[in-house]
Amino acid sequence: xxxxxxxxxxxxxxxxxxxxxxxxxxxxxxxxxxxxxxxxxxxxxxxxxxxxxxxxxxxxxxxxxxxxxxxxxxxxxxxxxxxxxxxxxxxxxxxxxxxxxxxxxxxxxxxxxxxxxxxxxxxxxxxxxxxxxxxxxxxxxxxxxxxxxxxxxxxxxxxxxxxxxxxxxxxxxxxxxxxxxxxxxxxxxxxxxxxxxxxxxxxxxxxxxxxxxxxxxxxxxxxxxxxxxxxxxxxxxxxxxxxxxxxxx
Numbered sequence: 593x594x595x596x597x598x599x600x601x602x603x604x605x606x607x608x609x610x611x612x613x614x615x616x617x618x619x620x621x622x623x624x625x626x627x628x629x630x631x632x633x634x635x636x637x638x639x640x641x642x643x644x645x646x647x648x649x650x651x652x653x654x655x656x657x658x659x660x661x662x663x664x665x666x667x668x669x670x671x672x673x674x675x676x677x678x679x680x681x682x683x684x685x686x687x688x689x690x691x692x693x694x695x696x697x698x699x700x701x702x703x704x705x706x707x708x709x710x711x712x713x714x715x716x717x718x719x720x721x722x723x724x725x726x727x728x729x730x731x732x733x734x735x736x737x738x739x740x741x742x743x744x745x746x747x748x749x750x751x752x753x754x755x756x757x758x759x760x761x762x763x764x765x766x767x768x769x770x771x772x773x774x775x776x777x778x779x780x781x782x783x784x785x786x787x788x789x790x791x792x793x794x795x796x797x798x799x800x801x802x803x804x805x806x807x808x809x810x811x812x813x814x815x816x817x818x819x820x821x822x823x824x825x826x827x828x829x830x831x832x833x834x835x836x837x838x839x840x841x
Contacts, residue, residue: 603720604647604785605631608640608666609655609681614702618653618681621709627717630785630838632831637661643831645673647784651716653700656682656691667694677716730783736762736769745769748786751800751816753778755793765818790814790832791825798835 605622609615615633622628632647634640637658644652644666652675656663663682667674680691683702691699697719698712734750736743745764754761755775762769771778779787779795789795802815804824812824814832824832 603628603651603717604649606634606640606643606647606649606652606675607631608634608637608652608658608663610635610658611655614655614681618709621706622713625713630835632834632838637663637666640666641669644670644675646789646831649675650720651675651677651679653679653681654696656680656684656687664690664694677719679712679716731781734762734771736771743769747782748797748799750787750797751818752797752820752822753787753795763820788828788832788835790828791823792827794822796822798839801836804833804836 605628607615607618607622609618612635615635619631619633622631632643632649634643638661640652640654641661643649654663654666661669663680664687667678674695678694678696679698679700680687680696681700681702685701688699688701698715700708700712730747732747734745734747736745745762749764751763751765753775754763756770758772758774760771760773760775760778762771775793775795779789782795786798787795788798796814796816800816800818802817802819805813805815805821807813811826812829814822814824816822
């Protein structure tokens with residue numbers, strides 16, 4: 593889907609609300625906009641913190657009142673990882689001043705109509721258009737050294753990555769390359785919109801995923817185009833399902 597000016601859609605959005613119908617309402621409105629590249633949903637503040645640090649969304653629609661960890665807690669716990677553009681969404685007008693003091697761009701009061709939503713989204717787009725990200729860019733090549741040579745691998749050619757103590761095993765087709773970096777360190781340099789963790793010791797290239805397959809014991813496996821099967825941890829299941837669903841739209 594191309595944007596209104598002919599360019600590829602570029603805005604990645606996270607919707608955070610503990611009520612499924614509220615998330616769905618925002619998601620449907622967002623997906624009608626040609627500038628929106630992807631929409632991921634989170635049903636809790638704790639889940640949102642992990643997702644924001646993982647995928648670095650451009651824009652977050654954040655509910656105020658959620659059990660255990662509310663919207664203000666999310667921003668406080670994120671600290672320096674707080675997204676540049678946040679729009680609070682709530683049924684209570686008493687939090688408006690506090691929301692703007694916390695750095696929110698806008699404050700959507702439920703129930704809101706489509707016109708009010710589009711005004712908020714337009715403000716977010718305007719801010720994002722003038723925002724120069726300071727986050728470290730994701731790498732496009734990796735140097736892998738051996739005794740006799742140094743190979744330069746295109747990151748896009750990597751199928752999946754496996755942790756091996758203080759090393760990372762890069763699987764590229766039938767070849768495996770050993771890199772002296774931890775999986776956590778490497779994850780910080782990879783494009784979070786293409787690479788995703790499916791297990792504490794495995795990262796996959798989402799462009800190489802053929803599908804998810806349910807096993808007899810109720811667990812899922814990630815099946816790659818190469819027919820390699822990798823265990824999908826329950827912890828990462830919803831995130832992976834959301835990411836793969838976005839790629840099919």
